[in-house]
Amino acid sequence: MLDYRYDTQLLIEGENLDEDEINDYITEHFDGDCLLAVGDEELIKIHFHTNEPWKILEYGRSLGEIYDIVVEDMDRQSRGLKG
Numbered sequence: 001m002l003d004y005r006y007d008t009q010l011l012i013e014g015e016n017l018d019e020d021e022i023n024d025y026i027t028e029h030f031d032g033d034c035l036l037a038v039g040d041e042e043l044i045k046i047h048f049h050t051n052e053p054w055k056i057l058e059y060g061r062s063l064g065e066i067y068d069i070v071v072e073d074m075d076r077q078s079r080g081l082k083g
Contacts, residue, residue: 004032004049007072007083008056012044014064019044022063030055049074 012022022044023037032050039045044063048056053071060066077083 002049002075002078004034005051005073005075006053007047007049007070007074008053009045009047009068009070010057010060010066011068012039012046012060012064012066013042014044015042017041017044017063022046026056026059030059032056 017039018041019037019039023035026032026035026037026046026048030048030050030052032048034047034049036047037044046056046060050056057066057069072083074083
């Protein structure tokens with residue numbers, strides 16, 4: 001049994017983005033693990049395991065335009081099904 005079911009990935013395109021601030025905000029406000037927030041002031045890639053991927057997408061959208069969105073169900077994948 002996985003603690004966090006959804007592997008959530010997205011790109012955020014915006015202005016004055018700060019990967020450290022984004023990392024800290026996600027850590028403090030969302031339940032999950034395996035966080036990766038990397039990039040520069042105009043483009044950040046997010047990777048996060050969570051049970052509530054829509055919250056990460058909403059947060060990302062509040063920072064800029066989001067795209068290349070991938071949400072995979074790791075529980076289904078572990079059972080040999082399409083995630």
